[in-house]
Amino acid sequence: MELIFPFEPVISDEIPQEDFWRYEIKWDGTRILTYHDQEGTKLFNRKQNERTCHYPELLQVGSYCDADSVILDGEVIALAENGKPSFHEVMRRDLIQRLERVSEVRRLVRITYMIFDIVYYNGEWVNGRPLSDRIELLHKIISPNENVQLVASHDNGDTLFQVVQQQGMEGIVCKDLRSSYSLGGKDDRWKKVKNYGDVIAVVGGFTLSGGFVNAVLLGQYDNEGKLWYIGHTGTGKLTKAEWRELTQLLEPLKVEKHPFARKPERHRDAFWVKPVVTAKVQYSEWRWQEGRALRQPSIQSFVNIPPEECKLPWV
Structure with missing residues (x-):
């Protein structure tokens, strides 16, 4: 299956207010794309470095996704003791070089795959469809479990950002529901507003x-x-x-x-x-x-x- 570079948001100082925007928490993790077809499942980060062996709990795609072939986009996160996403913790998994240590570190660092987009489904590229359609498709085919969740949407970006500030989290991502997914692209149809x-x-x-x-x-x-x-x-x-x-x-x-x-x-x-x-x-x-x-x-x-x-x- 062809590897892709994911679509990226641009940094913004303002939260867009029009009705066609979707607001999500910006999770402080590592971007992971899941490639699955009849030949197997592989995981890659945004730089196309393979991470298949680092996150074995995500490899049984059939247990959480109803698709013969699929490319999913999301963020792998790990929580600190305070219950907040911790980039430091997820890097304990992501930077493992001796793969024989994966089982040991897996017991110490529990991860969750926060899925927010779908690029390819059952032999068809769906990245050209509007985000609203892609989100609807995700809700039809993804069955969340203890290691896999769908990223939630919020209607009010200002309110969500206030909550993020109060919790000391990274920020929010604002996405135009009309937007396609540009492979390797980066533009203001997706905007990230950072708390820090x-x-x-x-x-x-x-x-x-x-x-x-x-x-x-x-x-x-x-x-x-x-x-x-x-x-x-x-x-x-x-x-x-x-x-x-x-x-x-x-x-x-x-x-x-x-x-x-x-x-x-x-x-x-x-x-x-x-x-x-x-x-x-x-x-x-x-x-x-x-x-x-x-x-x-x-x-x-x-x-x-x-x-x-x-x-x-x-x-």
Whole structure:
């Protein structure tokens, strides 16, 4: 079955108000597309990296989907102890490299597949149909279970966003019910309105406390390949054990000269590293037009994304 790149929303500061919009919670997980036909079932992320072995609880498609062949689009999420979606937790599953550990980590991290769209059904591409029709089709063929759910729709975007803010969740996605699903597309027929920002950044340096990393210095690239410092953080969702693992990862990467286009203000006690480690970072504010660093950045998880893809927002 042909692999696709999924349709993506654009970032928006405003919630559209017309009657033809659908409002959904923006789940803080990892995008997964399910490909199923008579030859079997495979899972891939938005970059077309295979994740079939990482989520075995999703492979019995017949137990939750009535289709001979199908491509489903959704978000795999994992909940933290506070009951809220946690990107850090789902990355414990998604970044497993030794696949023999899947069974062990599966017991520790329970996932849910939040399905929100269908692209292909029983030998026919349905991505050209309006979203309203695709949603209706999903409700006919999907039978939710403990690991699979359909993403709920809400009528009032403002009210949903207020709830998301109160719960400290990532944001909402607004979708035009008339919209088709453009393979590999990205436009304002889908809009994401964020409660807070997040970026993928490169680690260019670190500081130590008691022999272990206690903060990292972060950067993003411009179109000329220059790495610009965007802030530092020693907070986030990493455990003490994960900070120790990070220390072991960064120590061999140390270099004499800093990798940034300009030496960061915070540099006296910093060690510089080759910029190859990337992380998802959450922040409360970033006035990047004024050249300022991230405000209140915190690490959500380290990710397998090439450093060169960590681009400044204005490039």
